[in-house]
Amino acid sequence: MVQHYSRSLRFRFLAALGGVLLIALMSLVVLSRWVIFPALHKEERAVVTQELKKIERALQISQQNLLAQARDWAIWDDTYEFVQGNYPGYTDTNFSQQMFEEMGYQLMAFFNAEGGVHFLAGINPATGRYHTCYSTERECRWMAGLVRTMQASIKEDPEQGKSELYAGSPPLIVASNPIFRTDESGPLQGWLFQVRPMDNAWLALIEDYTGLETTLSVVNSSDSNDIAITISGNTIFAQRYLSTYPLNEQLALETQLNRTSYLASLETFRYVLLWTACLMLLVIVLVLLLLERIILKPLKILTRFTQQASDDLEGAHSLLRRGDEIGILARAFQKQFKRQQQLNAELIELSTHDPLTGLPNRRLFDQRLQEVVNIALASGQPLTVMMIDIDHFKLFNDHYGHPEGDVCLQRVAQAMHNVASAHGFFIARTGGEEFSAMLPATSATQAVEKSQALSHAIDQLQHPHQVSPVASYVTVSIGISQLDIEGAMTPSGLMTTADQALYAAKAAGRHCVKVYTPSLANAVFSSHNTPP
Numbered sequence: 388m389v390q391h392y393s394r395s396l397r398f399r400f401l402a403a404l405g406g407v408l409l410i411a412l413m414s415l416v417v418l419s420r421w422v423i424f425p426a427l428h429k430e431e432r433a434v435v436t437q438e439l440k441k442i443e444r445a446l447q448i449s450q451q452n453l454l455a456q457a458r459d460w461a462i463w464d465d466t467y468e469f470v471q472g473n474y475p476g477y478t479d480t481n482f483s484q485q486m487f488e489e490m491g492y493q494l495m496a497f498f499n500a501e502g503g504v505h506f507l508a509g510i511n512p513a514t515g516r517y518h519t520c521y522s523t524e525r526e527c528r529w530m531a532g533l534v535r536t537m538q539a540s541i542k543e544d545p546e547q548g549k550s551e552l553y554a555g556s557p558p559l560i561v562a563s564n565p566i567f568r569t570d571e572s573g574p575l576q577g578w579l580f581q582v583r584p585m586d587n588a589w590l591a592l593i594e595d596y597t598g599l600e601t602t603l604s605v606v607n608s609s610d611s612n613d614i615a616i617t618i619s620g621n622t623i624f625a626q627r628y629l630s631t632y633p634l635n636e637q638l639a640l641e642t643q644l645n646r647t648s649y650l651a652s653l654e655t656f657r658y659v660l661l662w663t664a665c666l667m668l669l670v671i672v673l674v675l676l677l678l679e680r681i682i683l684k685p686l687k688i689l690t691r692f693t694q695q696a697s698d699d700l701e702g703a704h705s706l707l708r709r710g711d712e713i714g715i716l717a718r719a720f721q722k723q724f725k726r727q728q729q730l731n732a733e734l735i736e737l738s739t740h741d742p743l744t745g746l747p748n749r750r751l752f753d754q755r756l757q758e759v760v761n762i763a764l765a766s767g768q769p770l771t772v773m774m775i776d777i778d779h780f781k782l783f784n785d786h787y788g789h790p791e792g793d794v795c796l797q798r799v800a801q802a803m804h805n806v807a808s809a810h811g812f813f814i815a816r817t818g819g820e821e822f823s824a825m826l827p828a829t830s831a832t833q834a835v836e837k838s839q840a841l842s843h844a845i846d847q848l849q850h851p852h853q854v855s856p857v858a859s860y861v862t863v864s865i866g867i868s869q870l871d872i873e874g875a876m877t878p879s880g881l882m883t884t885a886d887q888a889l890y891a892a893k894a895a896g897r898h899c900v901k902v903y904t905p906s907l908a909n910a911v912f913s914s915h916n917t918p919p
């Protein structure tokens with residue numbers, strides 16, 4: 388049963404479709420795992436990198452602005468005079484806590500041409516108090532570390548004209564420019580450093596400008612200048628390490644993004660994946676249903692049709708009317724079957740009938756005889772057989788020729804067939820010029836009447852037989868035997884006794900009927916001679 392099912396079209400198609408589905412699903416998984424998910428990740432990284440670059444750009448703009456302001460101050464003739472000690476009112480006129488707060492400055496440091504401190508002004512980040520000094524003493528002590536770093540920077544690079552980041556809490560943007568006249572003519576009279584803290588206010592400005600939440604922290608020196616991306620739940624963090632002066636520390640500029648877009652894409656993709664899988668399953672179910680309806684069911688009917696080869700079969704008519712391949716196959720099979728039936732009938736006819744006379748042959752006679760003997764023995768009804776032989780047929784052949792003999796045989800056969808049909812018994816050509824008849828439910832006495840009808844019908848033909856010693860026309864001799872008469876209980880026994888009766892008829896001068904009696908075996912005949 389299992390083996391039968393595993394060979395069925397349904398199973399094979401199901402297995403093939405299942406295989407295709409499996410490959411498709413595996414392809415989807417592989418595609419998702421190694422192509423789509425990495426692409427989504429890459430896109431997410433690209434987005435976050437882009438966002439981080441926006442912040443970097445805002446930082447650069449902030450640095451450039453401060454540098455532009457520092458440059459403006461540094462190449463202002465008043466400043467030039469001030470660092471030479473020629474402009475005592477310069478500080479009172481230009482510096483105030485309000486100005487520092489409005490500009491977001493933490494410190495402005497003026498250095499003379501030797502690098503020494505000329506003037507300092509700034510807001511102490513710890514106290515929020517504004518101070519101006521001429522050295523890093525007393526209330527300006529908080530500036531000392533910064534001032535030393537600036538002086539080191541001047542020594543390293545007297546050209547200055549740059550903006551750098553200093554690590555600290557908060558980190559600082561420091562812009563510096565050498566002090567020249569407004570037309571930048573020399574000599575150089577010192578350096579101006581302007582410091583802007585990257586405090587919460589600055590971060591808020593950046594956030595306003597970029598729309599991104601930004602944090603800054605000082606980290607230990609890292610070789611990496613790359614963007615570091617880390618993911619935690621629904622949030623993605625991106626960090627960029629920025630170099631600070633004097634290079635032993637780094638600033639980590641960090642922003643974080645909600646992964647809404649990525650997660651939405653992921654969700655959409657999963658949704659599409661799920662629906663694709665469902666759709667594939669649905670398609671397979673539909674294909675199977677259609678397969679069942681369009682192919683398997685008609686094939687089942689076709690199979691039954693071929694087995695039973697009957698138009699009466701349920702669905703056979705619609706099968707034969709179909710215009711598709713199954714219909715073509717069914718019609719071809721029907722045609723083939725009809726042809727086969729015809730050939731079979733022809734074969735049966737050939738194997739059971741005599742081609743010359745068209746009467747049943749010995750084979751069919753013997754088959755039927757066995758059947759009727761069985762029936763007669765079972766039912767107890769009488770059964771009689773006749774053996775009919777044309778008298779002196781050899782002489783006929785010798786005289787008229789073989790073809791004429793054939794014609795004679797045909798005429799005699801036709802006449803006997805007519806009588807047999809009229810009297811309802813079976814007659815066959817069982818030898819060259821010998822015929823046999825079987826008469827179920829007929830006694831020997833009744834058979835004698837029928838045999839006389841046969842003999843009479845042949846006499847009526849008046850088929851010339853000039854060389855016959857019996858008559859001038861063709862005549863027959865007939866032997867009759869009845870079943871259940873001693874020694875005649877089998878088909879062969881019956882035929883043997885009928886033959887003995889025929890022999891007796893021949894011996895009695897031919898053209899007569901003899902019924903077998905046991906005494907015939909001893910050549911004592913009871914004669915029922917027909918008239919010559």
Ligand SMILES: Nc1nc2c(ncn2[C@@H]2O[C@H](COP(=O)(O)OP(=O)(O)OP(=O)(O)O)[C@@H](O)[C@H]2O)c(=O)[nH]1
Binds near residue numbers: 780788793
């Ligand atoms: N034309 C023709 N002759 C056949 C056919 N079959 C058998 N015969 C002939 O039938 C003849 C039978 O001859 P016999 O058996 O000697 O019998 P008979 O001459 O009829 O003599 P009795 O039967 O004793 O009267 C033979 O000459 C056969 O050649 C046939 O199909 N066609």
